[in-house]
Amino acid sequence: MSFWEGEDCEYCGGRIVEKRVDLHRKINGKYVLIENVPAGVCRECGTRYYAANVLKTLEETIHGRRKAQQEVLVPVYAL
Ligand SMILES: [Zn+2]
Numbered sequence: 001m002s003f004w005e006g007e008d009c010e011y012c013g014g015r016i017v018e019k020r021v022d023l024h025r026k027i028n029g030k031y032v033l034i035e036n037v038p039a040g041v042c043r044e045c046g047t048r049y050y051a052a053n054v055l056k057t058l059e060e061t062i063h064g065r066r067k068a069q070q071e072v073l074v075p076v077y078a079l
Contacts, residue, residue: 014044
């Protein structure tokens with residue numbers, strides 16, 4: 001049973017399914033790409049939802065407490 005099992009989208013009421021997504025964030029003027037982020041995605045409108053623990057990990061990742069796994073044009077992180 002996934003974290004998002006039985007959850008409905010708060011915007012359209014659609015079903016939310018768990019997916020791995022890539023996130024782009026602009027941090028201090030630089031774009032970073034965070035790959036493989038677990039998220040709940042609405043099947044109807046595509047709205048993404050993130051669990052609190054995922055957001056915390058994202059924050060830590062973005063603020064440099066974890067090393068980039070590889071650098072291409074932007075630092076690339078994977079959760
Ligand atoms: Zn929706």
